[in-house]
Amino acid sequence: MMETKSPFLDTIFLLRKNECITLFSNIQTISLKEEEEAEVYLEAEFEKERLEFLSDQIICNKTTAVWAAKVLYHSAQLYLIREKTANNLESLVPKFKRTRDIPSILSADLSLRFLPDVMLALNALDPEDPLIKILEDILTEFHYSAIGYDLDLKQVNWEEELKDKTYRKLYLERIVEKKDYKLAEIPFINTLLIAEFGMYKDAFWRELKIITEENQ
Secondary structure: OOOOOOOHHHHHHHHHHOOOOOOOOOOOOHHHHHHHHHHHHHHHHHHHHHHHHHHOOOOOOHHHHHHHEEEHHHHHHHOOOOOOOOOOOHOOOOOOOOOHHHHHHHHHHHHHHHHHHHHHHHHHHHHOOOOHHHHHHHHHOHHHHHHOOOOOOOOOOOHOOOOOOOHHHHHHHHHHHHHHHHHHHHHHHHHHHHHHHHHHHHHHHOOOOOOOOOOO
16 A cells, blocks of 8 residues: 555555654544545455464454554544634544454554553643543553553453453564553463463573462
8 A cells, every 4th residue: 555645544544654643733524435445455454464374263343453453543633633622622623432353453563552652641741632532441451452551450350351362472472562560460371371471481581580378
């Protein structure tokens, strides 16, 4: 996908390609054609990533992928543009209203993985910004994309959450990649990680505590 002169499509493309973002002077309406083009692009990106996690059972949820891309685009633009948006935040950044499952989690992650950086920027600008709470609620639901960002996940049933072996593998790998101590020291996750590391634990993560019943 090349740059298209569509602020929405170019934002998603540049973030995924170069992890950089362009802020525009106004928030433009996203057309149906742009959504369709985003579907094609994000599905292709999903297929590339699916080669890495070696599962032919997980198919891109294109609708969820586009929803997440729109959330990311609008959130990034709202960092700069706030004129006449105070009463419009929830329509620009709508809640997820479909079924949350492994395909939707991984499809949303194509874009939502960049959302914590947007939130850090928003927080530095104004910690009381109501947009931050809206985005935290989204990431609390899609917390795979927020690994490395401090969220309250006390309500998560981890045994149920990580029962799918492909998702569990990806989740653990990202915890290690981000060195997320808070998640890694949850007893259930800690046990999984230590089992994965085996005798090579110090090579993967020397500083990580081994959580036992005595030191919980």
